[in-house]
Amino acid sequence: MGTLRFTKMHGLGNDFVLVNGFRERIERDMAELARRLCDRRFGVGSDGLIFLLPSQVADLKMRMFNPDGSEAEMCGNGIRCLARLAYEEGLVQGRVIRVETLAGIVVPELILEGDKVSQVRVDMGEPRFFRREIPMLGEGDTAIEAPLEVNGEIWEATCLSMGNPHCVIFVPRIEEAPVTELGPKLEYHPLFPQRTNVEFIEVQNPGEIKMRVWERGAGETLACGSGACAAVVASALTGRTKRKVVVHLPAGDLQIEWAANNHVFMSGPAARVFEGLYYLET
Numbered sequence: 001m002g003t004l005r006f007t008k009m010h011g012l013g014n015d016f017v018l019v020n021g022f023r024e025r026i027e028r029d030m031a032e033l034a035r036r037l038c039d040r041r042f043g044v045g046s047d048g049l050i051f052l053l054p055s056q057v058a059d060l061k062m063r064m065f066n067p068d069g070s071e072a073e074m075c076g077n078g079i080r081c082l083a084r085l086a087y088e089e090g091l092v093q094g095r096v097i098r099v100e101t102l103a104g105i106v107v108p109e110l111i112l113e114g115d116k117v118s119q120v121r122v123d124m125g126e127p128r129f130f131r132r133e134i135p136m137l138g139e140g141d142t143a144i145e146a147p148l149e150v151n152g153e154i155w156e157a158t159c160l161s162m163g164n165p166h167c168v169i170f171v172p173r174i175e176e177a178p179v180t181e182l183g184p185k186l187e188y189h190p191l192f193p194q195r196t197n198v199e200f201i202e203v204q205n206p207g208e209i210k211m212r213v214w215e216r217g218a219g220e221t222l223a224c225g226s227g228a229c230a231a232v233v234a235s236a237l238t239g240r241t242k243r244k245v246v247v248h249l250p251a252g253d254l255q256i257e258w259a260a261n262n263h264v265f266m267s268g269p270a271a272r273v274f275e276g277l278y279y280l281e282t
């Protein structure tokens with residue numbers, strides 16, 4: 001009976017199954033494994049499946065798959081979990097880790113309290129605004145406070161890439177945000193040839209926002225690290241906040257800074273919950 005050892009982790013309730021590809025032989029199609037392992041009834045259950053793999057250009061490589069099997073270029077909460085696990089499994093020695101991703105090299109730094117990882121601070125790189133980089137179709141080079149027509153209604157959206165695509169919608173009250181009604185319609189909107197993540201943002205003051213998120217390939221999740229980065233960039237770019245913002249999510253906060261060097265830094269926790277053995281024949 002083929003088995004796969006995994007570690008279950010989460011970043012503010014955005015949870016992941018992580019597989020150490022330095023130790024486990026992965027002979028199955030990764031997208032199919034994601035669909036099965038992420039299933040909350042027939043599998044382990046998570047918002048994503050993450051592989052830690054050898055890299056030719058960095059300390060290690062991250063591959064991240066959504067529960068629907070689609071592969072994402074970036075995963076902010078996931079890379080914090082990956083960094084903690086890589087350190088605790090001895091795959092890396094230093095606290096600053098270079099991770100190869102489909103979005104380029106991303107650099108998490110472990111913040112220790114004694115010998116325990118208390119937080120992870122990630123240089124998430126630079127935001128990209130050109131439609132061709134998001135990718136996004138439509139008029140004009142960028143989509144900043146741009147009108148988006150959905151079933152006859154016009155929504156104002158600020159769209160950008162953090163390596164993965166994001167569509168940010170500002171709402172007056174987060175509790176009333178149409179996450180499950182509008183989220184999937186925007187995720188699959190024809191203007192997004194590779195679909196998109198959708199962030200709903202209530203700006204509380206220039207230093208704090210509240211966020212709910214409909215994720216590409218996953219649906220509504222409790223948190224989205226790359227989405228929080230995109231939300232802060234969109235908020236600052238449109239004059240709603242400063243560039244250093246606390247993002248309030250249902251299970252806690254992320255500290256995001258769009259720094260003067262144009263890199264976006266995200267700080268937050270990475271919780272290690274349990275280890276397990278998945279039976280591949282199930």
Ligand SMILES: N[C@H](CCC[C@H](N)C(=O)O)C(=O)O
Nearest residue numbers: 072075076077164224225226
């Ligand atoms: N659903 C996302 C990947 C996971 C991103 C999110 N969990 C994060 O923490 O950044 C996408 O398809 O781009």
